Amino acid sequence: GRAALPDPVRQLEPTRFDGYDRLDDEVRLRFILKMRADGSALVAADQAAEGESIYLVSDTTPFYAQGGGQTGDTGVARQDTGLAEIISTERTGDGIVLHQAKVTEGSLRAGEPVRLSVAARERQATARNHTATHLLHAALRSILGEHTTQRGSFVSPERLRFDFQHDGPVSHEQLRAIESFVNQAVLDDHPVKVELMTVEEARASGAVALFGEKYDASVRVVSCGLLSRELCGGTHLTSTGEIALFRILSEAGIASGIRRIEAVTGARALDQAARDAETVYELGRHLRAAREELMDKVTALEDRVRSLRDELKELEREKLAGSVEDLSAKEQRIGTFRALFHEFPAYGARELREAGDRFRDKLGEEAVIVLAGRAEGKVVWLAMAGRGAIERGIKAGDLVREAARITGGGGGGRPDMAQAGGHDVSRVGEALAAIRQLVESAAE
Template identity: 50%
Template sequence: MELLKAQLDKVGEGGVLGGEEAFRLYDTFGFPLELTMEIAGEQGVKVDEDGFRKALEGQRSQARAAREQVDAMHAGSASALVAHLPGTVFSGYSSFSDSGKILALLDGKQHLEQAEAGENVLVVLDKTPFYPEGGGQVGDSGMIRGGSAVLEIETVSKSEDVILHHGKVLEGTIKPGDNVTAEVGARRRDIQANHTATHLLHNALRKVLGEHVHQAGSLVEGERLRFDFTHPQSLSADEIQRVEREVNALIAADLPVDCREMSMDEAKKQGAIALFGEKYGERVRMVSVGDVSRELCGGTHVTSTARIRGFKILAESGIGAGLRRIEAVSGNGSVTCQ
């Protein structure tokens, strides 16, 4: 909050806080645009909303481009180049920041001895809090810092057990062996809220429409969520309202979200829902929301449903025979769309 007030003091009463700066406050420090505008208004400062949305769309475009490169890199030589490396330890379930050591730098075709400011690079750490794209959840973004070096990470992917950080060196020089600090961006909080919201949505759909409903796919981003499910016909306006009310009731109930590892047999005994067609090992991770939802899931989640704050369905459509799709938002997005 002090950071925001300092920026507003620089602008001064009657001035305009630039869209790029408002977006940086959101992207790096987690200040929602609505909160920034409210506090700015109290100090007589306007916020460049169009500039904010332009910066947001620019970030989305970068993330989409980075994700499009992920599959190509996996299919190419990057996977072969990291095959000999030990698996990356993922620490992001409990932390947004962690220290680590650079095990390798790649340009997608070969190992690099170092990378300098302005260069795009794939970074492999021994451990990381960055979640790699998978299970419908997008890869994290954020920063890696070490010494005088600063890297901006646009997305993160996985090759077998090795996590690849796709980024660009902004300052300094990095090389294998450097000790660094990896810091996940504030957008992860929105991603986590949307991911837990998909579990609540799944539960609500089964309650309203029937237990024939099963998840058929999903996309979990910071700004929105998409959920595909089995159902033979479109939802009526009343059904959509009932589903939405059910999800919001579970959010208001402030149910605890518990994530724990166990054997597949134990998860089945506890009634965990598995994603059809997904391959699971002997050990699985079960995400429980109070007593209403148990699903096998490797993604990141909020610690209680109240942290989701709200849920709003934007659209419902058909995507194939017997398959439906819901697009929705949670948190600040759900308030904006009321």
């Protein structure tokens, strides 16, 4: 759980946030807090030296504390005597903002003035992603329907994540339409306006509220032109054009009826576009085709691969037919059974099944067939039995279970056909010998 705060800190009024309009403020550093060795509580200290990890408390801060789906600000705290890097910002249940920091130069002193400076580039990147989530919400409701209400979100300088109610995957065409909707809003450069009003006034104005969220009597309503109007306490841009570019990275289901979209904006969206362009360039270089010819080239290659696969299958069938004729000479008469035990080192499960069908057709109702193959360093087993062999006590499932036991695997199946696998390819010969003994016992 969260470490306990000293009583003097808990008795403070909630920290006032003035970071909507500024990123830099000189305030009084009320407390420097250090964690006890056992991690159970924070204790007040008069000062902190270089290298120490601390928490800073002030009455006012331009740092946004993590909440409402938005990550906390980072930045620096500076006094005449030293500098600390603020690595995260959180708000306690009592409304006290804790600036988690590490002293990087000199020392800091409690009770003295301190200049708190938010990392401007990271705040702007976060604002891009936050404003983009509002446009994304509007796009989802426009393209998928009004049922696509928000079920959660998270924005940071790196990316945005948006969870929404919707049954079934969002199609590729719908995702492209959603992305286009947001980017058109970026190009149109709608003003982003913030209004303060009561919850009742906000809802009456058509503002969208997050289901289950608790709001104060006075709320902020953020509007992106006429496209979006939502209750929101986060930080935003002044116009949608500042987003620069919006790119969807992924869409997936995270729970029954809940989907998640992850996306990037600004510089990271441009980086993503550059990587996509580089991929297209490399494909064109390898395929010796211009960009506009790539799909035709890929389609032609797919057709060629299908044709070669068909040719290969035909060759395999011809080879298998020859193998059946050759191996039929290795048929063993065990009592009334017409038995065949063989290992195909290069055969997988599919090839074994086709070979087994051919052998059973040739050997007839007294057929007892056990074949071993190898796939990716493991043993694959197939056993088949004709109707007459089954009536005399042979069961394919029993045969492959014994083979799998010896080669360190498992499997089973019907009396007429069963499959299994094993891990120890060195014991295939031993397993085939053991199965022959089982068939001999059944023939007695």
